[in-house]
Amino acid sequence: MDDEEWLSRQFEANRPRLRAVAYRMLGSLPDAEDAVQNAWLRLHRADPDAIENLGGWLTTVVGRECLHVLRSRRRRPERLVDPVARPLPDPVVSAAEEPADPEQEALLADSVSLALLVVLDSLSPAERLAFVFHDMFGFAFDEIASLMSCSPAAARQHASRARRRVRGADPPAPGPDRSGRQRRVVDAFFAAVNAGDFASLARILDPDVVLRADYGPGRAPAVYRGVDTIARQSRAGRGADLYPVIVNGLPGVVTARHGRPVSLLAFTVVGDRIVEIDGIRDRDRVRTLTAGIVEFDG
Template sequence: MSADDTDFLAQRFEAHRGHLRAVAHRMLGSAAEAEDAVQEAWFRVSRSDTDRVDNLGGWLTTVVGRVCLDMLRSRKSRAEEPLDSTPHGAPPSPAHAAPADPEQDALLADSVGAALLVVLDTLTPAERLAFVLHDLFAVPYEEVAAVVDRTPAAARQLASRARRRVRGADVPEDDRVRRRRHREIVDAFLAAARNGDFEGLLDVLDPDVVVRSEAGVTTGAAAVARGASAFGSAALTARPTPVSRHALVDGAVGVAVLVDGRVERALRFAFVRDRIAVIDIVTDPERVARLDIAPV
């Protein structure tokens, strides 16, 4: 690979670095190890032919997933040791000289939660990877299967077993309080949307909130608030006479909207510092049927 090609690849890698670091952090539970995993991913990517890669972000997530899987498996056979910062002969990482961002580390730690990390440590490496990739990052089971070297059906079973263990674990008081607070935030969001309360929506939305649905993606608090307040309940609920229930939707805090006792659509939320950072709205009947929805 020429120097120009390496520089171009480094720029593309850097554009995905934050996402890759977040994936690795949730896999490994350590900011330092997450940096090591991203370093190793860069080493592997820099030695690969990426010309035929259509979805670089998805491919890089797969690479980082495999690196993390190797690191998790190594914990079973030896005491943890810091990895070399740069493998011998590898080109320098595009952001190798940049120090870790303490604020970003705090955001990641807050979104994971100490209790979840403890539970994740009880899972096998493959279960942990399947759960994190699918439930926290919405990676399709087909791609998860490629990382863990299983069939998509087996990858689904791995994630399902992990999900049951996570839900069945004892939840410390601070996590119960956090979950209750998140449900209150969701209630405030839905009430503000129904009432067309623009300011109330801005109060509970992260400035960089992302809303994803079959209709597309909306980003930014102002845009999301405008859409929610303009469409009100019609944008978030169903007819006739829907009933909304708090639920865990694929393991995340969410809302199930029922019509005649059947789940007609589901909303799944993610939070950063007590504000809504991601809203996934699923309305397609086939996708709804595949969701794991547990009433709260």
């Protein structure tokens, strides 16, 4: 085996972890893939004999790539009244009837829900990197400090601030849906919507339920709160064709009309109630995210 083949095999063995790091850092699958690909290009220009720990070296390179992207984004801040009303990150969508493949399982380990990614998106680049690398991947603060060109004490402080904000937001943790109970709650939700049965909706929706809607370019994201408001918003879904999917490990649904996608929805179900709905209502984006997973009629 020559050096090129050995490097390629080692890189592919590290790819799932690198994608997982980049996805948590950037909340965008294309951006995560770009960061990983840039690490591969950097590896080709490096001297392999000078790299003691290839996995650690690659993760550091990906971290720096992500930090650069996050800082570039920060220079173009969006003015949003509600800090929760942010464009939703790219979810990982899979078919409802099929188990996730190993790469998807690695990507979504540690319950990386859309709610958590939205909270991570509210952090500064330094806070996000320190939290992701330390709390999610177990890097030591001296390693993180080297990556960010700061002191270990500063890295620890960044992670501590991020941790407080993540805990303060308290993203719901529904746990795995091995029995299908969460899916049945989602099915009951749509049955109540189609029937115009407000009493049933009130039983299915948590009193503090939140709907986060990302409408795509040209319209600001929005957050709707409370049973009455979300019941009114749900009327638009009456009679739509429904395609069950899994969205970042949560029960999800793609809605369509006349063979064209309308929305992608992810439901956080705790107990027997829906506590959060994350919706992407940009039709082009929904079609891209579900390509190869959902075949629309018509």
